[in-house]
Amino acid sequence: MQATLTAIAIGTLAALGYAVSCAVWPFARCWVCDGKAHHTPKGNTRISRPCRWCKATGRRLRLGRRVWNRIRVAHHNGTR
Ligand SMILES: [Zn+2]
Incomplete structure (x- = not known):
């Protein structure tokens, strides 16, 4: 029981952190x-195109924030 409570506490702390x-x-x-x-x-390092995933910003919104x-x-x- 003690171990379960400890696990829940650690999980809650991790989620809070x-x-x-994310905030x-x-x-x-x-x-x-x-x-x-x-x-x-891959295999063609001379071509560079804007990143579609981050819309060429180099940043992405974190999952928690989404x-x-x-x-x-x-x-x-x-x-x-
Ligand atoms: Zn990107």
Whole structure:
């Protein structure tokens, strides 16, 4: 029982920490272009095209922040 409570506490803390980090740093470096906003197809390093995943910004919205935005929009729509 003690172990279960400890696991729940650790899980809650981790979730809270992740939520806070998503609020403070909503953007993460794009993993497709590695933050360079352009990406080069495999085997052809001379061609560089704007990254479609991050819309050539080099940043992407973190998953936690996307979920948060979705909840906020749903809440907004529900209270109108
Ligand atoms: Zn990108």
